[in-house]
Amino acid sequence: MRLIFLLCCMLTFRVSLGQQTIRVGAKHFNEGYILSEMISQILEAGGYTVDRKFNLGGTMVSFEALRTGAIDVYPEYTGTIAAEILKSERSAPWEVLSAQLLNKFQLEISPPYGFNNTYALVMSAELSERLNVENISDLKNHPGLKIGVSYEFLERNDGWKNLAVAYGLPQQAIGLEHGLAYQAIIENKINITDAYATDGEINHYKLVLLKDDKEFFSAYQAVSFYSAKLPDRAKKLLNSLSSKITEAEMQQLNAKALFEKKSHSEIARSFLILKGILNQDSKSQSRDSALILKKTGEHITLTLIALLASISVAVPLGILLYRFPRLSKVALYFAGILQTIPSIALLALMIPLVGIGKLPAVIALFFYSLLPILRNTVVGLHTVDPVLKNVASGIGLNAWQKLWLVEIPLSKPMILTGIRTAAVINVGTATLAAFIGAGGLGEFIVTGLALNNMNMILTGAIPSAILAIITELVFEFIEWVAVPRHLQRRTL
Amino acid sequence: MDTRDIPYNNQTINDESVISLENIAQGYGDKRVLADISYNFQKNKITAILGKSGSGKTTLLQTINGMVKPKSGIVKLFGQPIRYESIHATRLKIGYVVQNIGLFPHLTIQKNMSVLAHIAKAETKSIVARINYLMDLVQLPSTYLMKYPHQLSGGEQQRVGLCRAMFLNPPVLLMDEPFASLDDETKGSIFQDMLKSQKNEPRTVVLITHNKQEALTLADYFVWLREGKIVRQGDKEQLKQLLSENIDL
Numbered sequence: 001m002r003l004i005f006l007l008c009c010m011l012t013f014r015v016s017l018g019q020q021t022i023r024v025g026a027k028h029f030n031e032g033y034i035l036s037e038m039i040s041q042i043l044e045a046g047g048y049t050v051d052r053k054f055n056l057g058g059t060m061v062s063f064e065a066l067r068t069g070a071i072d073v074y075p076e077y078t079g080t081i082a083a084e085i086l087k088s089e090r091s092a093p094w095e096v097l098s099a100q101l102l103n104k105f106q107l108e109i110s111p112p113y114g115f116n117n118t119y120a121l122v123m124s125a126e127l128s129e130r131l132n133v134e135n136i137s138d139l140k141n142h143p144g145l146k147i148g149v150s151y152e153f154l155e156r157n158d159g160w161k162n163l164a165v166a167y168g169l170p171q172q173a174i175g176l177e178h179g180l181a182y183q184a185i186i187e188n189k190i191n192i193t194d195a196y197a198t199d200g201e202i203n204h205y206k207l208v209l210l211k212d213d214k215e216f217f218s219a220y221q222a223v224s225f226y227s228a229k230l231p232d233r234a235k236k237l238l239n240s241l242s243s244k245i246t247e248a249e250m251q252q253l254n255a256k257a258l259f260e261k262k263s264h265s266e267i268a269r270s271f272l273i274l275k276g277i278l279n280q281d282s283k284s285q286s287r288d289s290a291l292i293l294k295k296t297g298e299h300i301t302l303t304l305i306a307l308l309a310s311i312s313v314a315v316p317l318g319i320l321l322y323r324f325p326r327l328s329k330v331a332l333y334f335a336g337i338l339q340t341i342p343s344i345a346l347l348a349l350m351i352p353l354v355g356i357g358k359l360p361a362v363i364a365l366f367f368y369s370l371l372p373i374l375r376n377t378v379v380g381l382h383t384v385d386p387v388l389k390n391v392a393s394g395i396g397l398n399a400w401q402k403l404w405l406v407e408i409p410l411s412k413p414m415i416l417t418g419i420r421t422a423a424v425i426n427v428g429t430a431t432l433a434a435f436i437g438a439g440g441l442g443e444f445i446v447t448g449l450a451l452n453n454m455n456m457i458l459t460g461a462i463p464s465a466i467l468a469i470i471t472e473l474v475f476e477f478i479e480w481v482a483v484p485r486h487l488q489r490r491t492l
Numbered sequence: 493m494d495t496r497d498i499p500y501n502n503q504t505i506n507d508e509s510v511i512s513l514e515n516i517a518q519g520y521g522d523k524r525v526l527a528d529i530s531y532n533f534q535k536n537k538i539t540a541i542l543g544k545s546g547s548g549k550t551t552l553l554q555t556i557n558g559m560v561k562p563k564s565g566i567v568k569l570f571g572q573p574i575r576y577e578s579i580h581a582t583r584l585k586i587g588y589v590v591q592n593i594g595l596f597p598h599l600t601i602q603k604n605m606s607v608l609a610h611i612a613k614a615e616t617k618s619i620v621a622r623i624n625y626l627m628d629l630v631q632l633p634s635t636y637l638m639k640y641p642h643q644l645s646g647g648e649q650q651r652v653g654l655c656r657a658m659f660l661n662p663p664v665l666l667m668d669e670p671f672a673s674l675d676d677e678t679k680g681s682i683f684q685d686m687l688k689s690q691k692n693e694p695r696t697v698v699l700i701t702h703n704k705q706e707a708l709t710l711a712d713y714f715v716w717l718r719e720g721k722i723v724r725q726g727d728k729e730q731l732k733q734l735l736s737e738n739i740d741l
Contacts, residue, residue, distance in 0.1 A: 387590070387594050388594055390559075390594070391590060391594030392596075393559060394554075394559060394590070395583065395587075395588045395607075395657065396581070396583030396584040396586070396588075396611070398580040401580075401611055405596075405607060406596055410596075410597070412598075484597075484598055486597070487598055
C-alpha cells in the first residue's frame with residue numbers, strides 16, 4: 001500500500017510540476033482539435049512546454065477539467081458558455097460573460113477568434129446567385145424552396161419553428177437525418193438545410209451560408225477559455241488568435257481534416273504560418289514520430305506503475321491467503337468480480353472518485369492486474385509438490401522458512417506467468433484510459449474513432465500491439481534469468 | 493574434522509532414552525493405524541522397523557518427529573515429552589530421510605545439503621568443512637556441489653539426501669525406506685557409507701524397511717509391526733534367527 005501511495009504522490013507531483021508546462025484540453029471533434037493544436041503551438045513557440053490533454057469529450061468534462069485545474073486552457077464557444085456553463089437564457093455580450101466567469105469560477109476568456117460557429121441555413125452557391133438570396137429574410141420571396149432540416153433543429157427553441165415565425169417564412173420544413181442533408185441538396189431533393197457555420201462540408205459541396213440578418217441565432221464565438229492563474233505572458237499568447245479566423249477559413253480548415261485527412265497539428269501549423277502568428281522556421285513540436293514516442297512513453301508509464309503497485313499488493317496478499325486458506329475463496333471471488341466489470345465502466349466509475357487523468361487510469365489498471373497475479377500466486381503455492389512440503393517440515397523448517405526457502409521459489413514460474421498475463425492485459429486496457437484523459441497510445445485510437453480516421457486508429461493500435469509483444473518478450477527474458485532452466489515453464 | 497560449530501553434537505545428550513514411546517495409539521476416523529505401542533529406542537544404535545505396507549511404519553516414524561500427533565500416549569524425545577508448539581526447533585536435532593528423497597529442485601546440491609545450517613545460523617567456515625566431510629563420506633566429487641538434483645542419478649540423490657539429514661550432526665536420524673528404489677549395487681555402497689558414518693558419528697537411527705536383508709545388514713535392533721501392533725522385537729541375533737526360520741509375519 002505504501003508503494004501505491006508513493007507512486008500516486010509521484011504522479012500528482014509530475015502533473016503539478018513546474019510553471020512552464022501548460023495543459024491544453026480539446027473538445028471531441030475536428031474543430032476542437034484544430035483550435036487546441038493552434039493554442040498549443042502558439043504556446044510552444046512562446047517557450048512553454050505544452051501537455052496536450054485532448055479527448056476530453058463534451059462541454060461538461062472539459063469545463064470540469066478546467067475548473068478543477070486538470071487542464072489550463074481549451075477552446076470554447078460563447079453561446080455554450082452562456083447556456084451550459086452560466087445557465088443564462090440568451091447569449092450575453094463578451095464583456096458580460098467574461099466578468100461573470102472571472103467572478104464565479106476564476107476563469108477568463110480571450111477576445112473572440114473571429115468566426116461564429118452558430119446554427120445557420122445553407123444552400124447551394126449556384127442557386128443562391130441565381131435567385132439572389134443572401135439573407136434568411138430573402139427566403140420570404142421564394143416560397144417554393146424546399147427546406148429539410150435535422151430533427152433536432154426542427155424541435156429546438158432556437159430552431160426552425162421560431163425561426164420561421166421570426167422571419168415570417170411561408171415554407172414548411174421536413175425533418176431528415178443530418179448526415180443525408182448535404183447529399184439531398186446536391187441531388188436537388190431539398191434546397192436549404194441547417195448546418196454549423198464552420199462545417200467543412202459547406203465549402204466542399206459549394207454551399208453558402210445565408211446571413212442571419214435579424215440576429216435570430218445566438219452567437220457561438222470561439223474563444224480561448226483559460227484559468228485566471230495563467231501567467232500574463234501566456235494569456236497574451238492566447239489572445240493572439242483574436243480576430244484572426246473567419247468562418248470561411250474555419251470551414252476550409254475543417255474540410256482539410258475531413259476530406260484531405262491531414263493531421264490536426266499540420267493543419268494548425270500551416271494556418272498559423274500563413275497568418276504570420278508562427279514563423280516558418282519555428283520548430284514543429286508535434287512531429288508525428290515524436291508524438292508517437294511520447295504517447296508510447298505515457299502508455300508504458302501508466303502500465304508499469306499500475307503493474308508494480310499490483311505486484312506489491314497481490315503477491316503478499318496471495319501468500320497470506322495461502323497461509324489462511326479460508327480467506328482465499330472470498331478474496332479470489334472478490335478479485336474475480338472486479339475483473340468482470342467492463343474496463344470502460346470501471347474507468348467511468350473512477351471519475352467521480354478521483355477525477356480524470358492518469359491517477360484514475362492507474363487505479364483502474366491496478367484493479368485489473370490484481371486477479372491474474374493473486375490467483376497465480378495462490379495456485380502456484382498450492383501446487384508445489386506435496387512431497388517437498390512434507391520433507392521441508394520434516395527436516396525442521398517452520399512455516400515461514402518453508403514458504404521462503406521452498407514454496408515461493410518453486411511457485412516463481414507460476415507467479416511470473418500471472419504477472420505476465422496482467423502486464424499484457426494492462427497494455428491493452430491502457431488504450432481505453434485515453435477516454436478519461438490519461439494519455440497514452442489510446443489517444444490516437446479514441447481520436448481516430450471519433451473522426452473515423454483509420455490512419456489515426458492504426459497510429460495508436462500498431463504501437464500498442466508491438467508493445468504487447470515486447471511485454472511478452474521482456475517476461476520471457478525475466479523468466480529465463482530468474483528461474484533455473486530445468487524449472488522453466490514449457491512454452492506452448 | 494572440526495564440528496564444534498555444528499550445533500547439535502551427540503555428546504551433549506546424556507539421557508540414555510533418546511526416543512521412547514509410551515502407549516502410542518493412532519488412527520484416522522474408524523481406521524486404527526497404531527495400537528498401544530511402547531518402545532525404547534537404543535541410544536546410538538540402528539533400529540529397523542519391519543512390516544508390510546500398511547502396517548503403520550511411516551505413521552510411527554512421523555509420530556516420533558511430531559508430524560503426526562498420536563491420539564493417545566506419550567512420545568518422549570531426549571527424556572522430555574514432545575512439545576508440539578516448538579517442534580520445528582526440535583526437528584533440527586532429528587535428521588529425516590524419505591524414499592522419494594525430496595531434494596529441493598531449485599537449489600544446488602550444496603544449498604540442498606546446507607539448507608538447515610543457514611537456519612541454525614552456523615558459521616560459513618564450519619559449513620564448508622561439514623560439506624567437505626559429508627561429500628567425502630558418501631564419496632561424491634566436489635564438482636557435484638554446483639549441480640542441480642535432476643542432474644544426479646537416484647543413488648547419488650539419496651546420498652545427498654542422507655548428507656542433508658546428517659548436516660547438523662543430529663543425535664537422531666529417521667529414515668523412511670530410503671533405499672527402496674535403489675539397485676542392489678548402489679544399495680551395497682550406501683550401506684557401507686551408513687555404517688562408516690555410524691562409526692564416526694554414532695546416532696540413534698530409526699530405519700523403516702520392508703527388506704529383511706537390509707535390516708539384517710544395517711540394524712542392531714528390530715521392531716516388527718503388523719496391523720499397528722508390535723508382533724516381534726529384539727536384537728540382530730534374534731532377527732537372524734527369525735529370518736532363518738523363514739517365518740513371514
